[in-house]
Amino acid sequence: MDADLAELFANNRRWADAMTAADAGFFADLAEHQAPRFCWVGCADSRVPANQIIGLYPGDVFVHRNVANLVVHTDLNCLSVLQYAIDVLQVEHVIVTGHYGCGGVQAALRDAKLGLIDNWLRHVQDVARDHAGELAAIDDDVARADRLCELNVMAQVANVVRTSIAHDAWARGQRLAVHGWIYSLDDGLLRDLDVSVDGLR
């Protein structure tokens, strides 16, 4: 095996050994069932790994990641994750987490031509169009892109809230809150964008 890949297996062996040393029943318990309280919708960016950022173990968070942390109403993949998390696992919190310096958001803002992904990033361009005035008023390119990262998270929170999945959960009295957070690559810290929704309006 390629040395780089062999290293991954060696890492895995060390990690599994350490987990078992700390808690002999850890894997056996998790193999039985999962009961995460959180569902994370984040960017696929390698620098924004869900579990590590929020200090959670396997079993604690149900994760969906895609480029630019989008919740698109026709994306069967994302919707299936939300439906399973909310209906079956009964998570209490869905957290959409964006990050500053998001390459997908930056590409959308400068209308980059990168291939198939341009079509996916149209959704971010839709968000930019909705806030064209505010974004145009920001002189600094980095600040403008970072603001779009925030606006994009807020738009995706609204998209989660508008799904039939969230509506049905609230209609039957299920406890569920949807949140929008943003992560800074510069200092590793999360910030709450304060756009949480916990019921039908």
Ligand code: CO
């Ligand atoms: Co990103």
